Each structure stands twice: as structure tokens, then as C-alpha cells.
Amino acid sequence: MLLLSGTLPTSDVSLTVGRVKLDGRRMSIGDREVPPEMLSIGATAMMAAAVKTTEALGGEPPMSVVAGDLGEGAGSKLVFQYLTEEAGGLGPSIVTLHYILPLRNEFLGFVEMADYWAKRPFLVADAGALLIAKATRVCDKFDLFTPDAGEISFLADPDAGHPAYVKAALFEVDTTEVPRLIAQAYAAKNTPRYLLVKGPTDFIVEDGKIIHTVSEPNIPAMEPIGGTGDTLTGIVSALISAGFDPVKAGLIASKANRLAGALSNPTPATRVFEIVDHIGEAVRKTVDEQ
Amino acid sequence: MPSSSKDDGRSVFLFEHFRDGMRAEDILITAGFHTRSGAPPPDVRTGCDLSISVPTSETVDAEKKLLEHGIKVWDVIFKFSGNLPELQISKLLKKVDYGGYVMVRVGNMKLTYQKKSGVIVNVSGGGCPDIPLLAVMMIGKTLDEVAPPAQTGFTLCAYTLQKAYEVALKQWKEVA
Numbered sequence: 443m444l445l446l447s448g449t450l451p452t453s454d455v456s457l458t459v460g461r462v463k464l465d466g467r468r469m470s471i472g473d474r475e476v477p478p479e480m481l482s483i484g485a486t487a488m489m490a491a492a493v494k495t496t497e498a499l500g501g502e503p504p505m506s507v508v509a510g511d512l513g514e515g516a517g518s519k520l521v522f523q524y525l526t527e528e529a530g531g532l533g534p535s536i537v538t539l540h541y542i543l544p545l546r547n548e549f550l551g552f553v554e555m556a557d558y559w560a561k562r563p564f565l566v567a568d569a570g571a572l573l574i575a576k577a578t579r580v581c582d583k584f585d586l587f588t589p590d591a592g593e594i595s596f597l598a599d600p601d602a603g604h605p606a607y608v609k610a611a612l613f614e615v616d617t618t619e620v621p622r623l624i625a626q627a628y629a630a631k632n633t634p635r636y637l638l639v640k641g642p643t644d645f646i647v648e649d650g651k652i653i654h655t656v657s658e659p660n661i662p663a664m665e666p667i668g669g670t671g672d673t674l675t676g677i678v679s680a681l682i683s684a685g686f687d688p689v690k691a692g693l694i695a696s697k698a699n700r701l702a703g704a705l706s707n708p709t710p711a712t713r714v715f716e717i718v719d720h721i722g723e724a725v726r727k728t729v730d731e732q
Numbered sequence: 733m734p735s736s737s738k739d740d741g742r743s744v745f746l747f748e749h750f751r752d753g754m755r756a757e758d759i760l761i762t763a764g765f766h767t768r769s770g771a772p773p774p775d776v777r778t779g780c781d782l783s784i785s786v787p788t789s790e791t792v793d794a795e796k797k798l799l800e801h802g803i804k805v806w807d808v809i810f811k812f813s814g815n816l817p818e819l820q821i822s823k824l825l826k827k828v829d830y831g832g833y834v835m836v837r838v839g840n841m842k843l844t845y846q847k848k849s850g851v852i853v854n855v856s857g858g859g860c861p862d863i864p865l866l867a868v869m870m871i872g873k874t875l876d877e878v879a880p881p882a883q884t885g886f887t888l889c890a891y892t893l894q895k896a897y898e899v900a901l902k903q904w905k906e907v908a
Binding site for chain 1: 779840867
């Protein structure tokens with residue numbers, strides 16, 4: 443079972459745990475309705491993509507643990523607390539951490555506790571979770587990161603605590619020399635076993651070795667669209683949960699995310715949920731071709 | 733103005749929120765303290781934070797000044813002798829022209845607006861919880877009517893988005 447965790451952009455910090463459902467643009471998590479205006483960049487895009495993927499594969503919908511958080515951290519604390527104290531009882535095989543405030547003690551508490559679960563889950567980190575994993579030097583406790591170009595620069599820079607602290611020299615080369623940045627990130631031990639680096643070219647990496655690259659379809663208008671990285675994280679998480687090998691899952695996710703983008707005929711003004719609408723079809727087609 | 737005495741290292745103020753660190757720096761600079769800012773030392777770093785250091789001899793007065801302004805100091809590291817890596821935001825700027833739209837990227841944050849109208853059409857990047865909120869608040873509004881993200885955001889991602897917003901607003905006004 444896949445457990446997705448993250449925060450919602452609302453002042454209602456209450457914790458919600460439940461199955462994610464998506465009916466058109468109506469999303470619910472357990473008995474919590476997610477207002478349509480919240481369907482945007484972040485955890486909602488990731489969860490929607492995961493739902494579409496599990497539907498396409500005929501599997502069970504993902505579980506999710508969320509709380510409202512406007513950036514001050516109260517909701518993030520509740521999510522970490524649930525992950526640490528109760529999530530093990532659900533028995534998820536994969537846990538994905540996403541938009542969440544990097545809280546050092548709470549994060550480390552969960553990472554340590556996951557070692558004591560009956561079966562250690564496959565751990566995926568993106569966004570805020572990726573930042574705190576590097577800051578606390580526990581990247582090797584994770585299995586998959588899904589960084590974008592800015593984030594792989596950050597992982598490659600041994601001194602940077604956040605992408606805003608990355609040396610300018612690394613920022614400048616982020617799209618043209620990603621393989622070198624990947625090598626530097628592994629050398630600095632700032633990576634898990636697998637990376638799915640997203641950008642104009644996606645890189646699927648295992649133990650520092652680039653196994654696949656995906657560049658087509660190349661849709662420059664995808665870059666400005668907030669949430670397209672989140673959908674990729676949702677798709678790959680759902681594929682791994684369905685039993686795909688992480689490298690194969692990364693390859694399919696990369697191709698399917700791009701295909702969904704192409705099917706939406708995007709412009710820089712396209713919203714991510716216009717792309718989400720095509721993820722099911724894109725996943726089915728991509729899986730069939732493999 | 734506080735005076736700095738013999739070199740006995742610096743004290744580093746840590747804050748729960750990045751936004752508190754930014755406010756603290758403004759307050760202490762205005763009050764004449766000899767501040768430096770940057771990422772906290774690695775063993776207390778979260779990834780989304782900013783610490784402020786002052787000469788150790790100025791510690792008590794600086795903390796008192798912050799408390800006067802309602803800034804809560806989460807912790808203080810005394811006699812710290814290392815360096816605090818500085819923010820690089822001003823050096824991490826890229827612009828991409830998409831014809832009718834311009835994307836401004838600063839660090840890990842991207843803001844895209846329509847050239848003609850100045851309407852913000854997308855916000856991308858980041859990893860902290862205030863970014864989805866800011867995206868909801870900003871998309872669909874023009875650059876000159878939207879509230880600057882730093883007013884609402886708490887985090888370094890929001891501050892980075894603020895810089896992208898400032899670049900976009902300046903550029904749009906220059907062309908308009």
C-alpha cells in the first residue's frame with residue numbers, strides 16, 4: 443500500500459488520514475473534501491497523479507496523511523507525528539514525503555522509527571523532505587529522490603543547506619551538465635540508491651549510474667507549469683507501489699508524465715490539473731509499450 | 733551603537749522560522765549591531781533557515797533588542813568560530829522568454845507571467861508548505877496588484893519566490 447504525506451494550503455491544521463479519491467476536480471482524503479481552489483502545485487498534484495496511475499493499473503487508491511499548514515509548521519508537525527507513531531500500523535510498503543516544513547527533530551524521529559516497522563517501507567522524498575534529508579545527513583535512509591535541476595545542484599553542493607545557498611557555478615550548469623552534478627551528489631553521499639532527476643531531460647539513476655534518459659516528447663512549456671514535478675513523484679510512487687522495479691517505474695513515470703503534458707497541448711499558462719486529466723491515459727499507453 | 737570588543741568569536745542566533753531570521757537581521761542592522769547572516773551550522777540546520785551572528789560581546793544586547801521587537805530566538809550558539817554560508821539568491825537568476833510569457837527563475841523558484849497583461853499564470857518549484865498557498869493567492873492576479881509573497885510566506889522558498897516576483901515586476905514595468 444502506498445502512503446502519501448504532505449500538507450494542504452489551509453489554516454485548518456487538523457490531521458486527516460484516508461484513501462484519496464478524485465472525481466473530476468473533486469478530491470477527497472477520507473472524509474475530508476479538498477476545495478477545488480487548493481488543487482494546484484504541491485501535495486494535491488502528487489496525490490491526484492497517484493490516483494490516476496493506480497486507476498490505470500487497476501489497483502487500490504493510495505492512502506494519504508495530510509494536515510493544513512501555511513508555512514508555520516504546525517500541520518507539518520502533526521504529519522510527522524502520525525508517521526512516527528501510527529503509520530507503521532497501516533503497513534505501507536512505500537511512503538512518499540512531499541511538501542512539508544523541514545523540521546529536524548520530527549523528521550529524524552520518523553526516519554529512525556521506520557527502521558522498527560515490521561517491514562521497512564520504500565521511502566521517497568521530494569521538495570521539503572528532500573531538503574531536510576540532506577540537512578540531517580540521512581539521504582542513505584531513503585530509497586528514491588525526485589529532484590529537479592535546481593535540487594540536483596543543491597544535492598551536488600556539499601555546503602548548501604537549501605537551493606538558495608547553492609554556489610552560483612553549480613546553478614549555472616544545472617541543465618547542461620546534470621550527469622556531473624549527479625556524480626557529485628553521489629560522491630558527497632547526498633543521495634539515496636535511486637534518483638529520478640526531472641528536467642528537459644529526465645535521468646533515471648541507480649547507485650550513481652545513469653540507467654535511462656528520457657527527452658521526448660520535449661515540451662518546453664512544461665517547465666513553467668507548477669506541479670508537473672509533483673505529478674511525476676505521484677506517478678512513480680504509484681508504480682513502485684504496484685510492484686514495478688524502481689528503475690522501470692522511473693522510466694515509465696518519466697515517459698507518462700511527458701505524454702500527459704503533450705496530450706494537454708500546454709502553454710506556459712496551463713494549470714497542472716489540465717495535465718492530470720490525461721495521466722491515466724498516458725500511464726496505460728506507456729505501460730503497454732514497455 | 734553597540735561596540736565590538738576583543739575577538740572572542742561570534743554568537744549565532746537561530747530562529748524557528750526563516751522569516752524571523754530576516755526580520756532579526758533588519759532590526760539588528762538598523763540598531764547598529766555588527767551582523768552577519770547565513771545558513772546555520774550543519775548540525776542544527778534544517779535546510780530552510782537563516783541564522784544571524786553578532787560578535788559574542790554583543791550577544792546580550794542583541795537578544796534584548798530582538799525581544800523588544802517580538803522576535804523569539806530559538807537558540808543561541810556562543811563563541812562560534814566557523815563560517816555561515818551566505819545566501820546566493822542574487823546570483824541565481826534566469827529568465828526564459830516563451831513569446832507571450834516570461835518565466836523568471838530565482839534559485840529553485842519560478843514565476844511566469846503574461847507579457848502583455850502582467851497576469852501571473854504559474855508558480856513552480858519550492859518545497860515548503862507556504863508555496864502552494866502562495867501559488868493559489870498569486871495565480872490569476874497581475875504583478876502590480878498581487879501581495880508580495882514575503883508578506884504571507886514564512887520560509888526561504890517564499891523569500892526566494894519574493895525575489896523572482898521583484899525581478900518579474902521590475903521587468904514588466906520596464907517594458908510596459
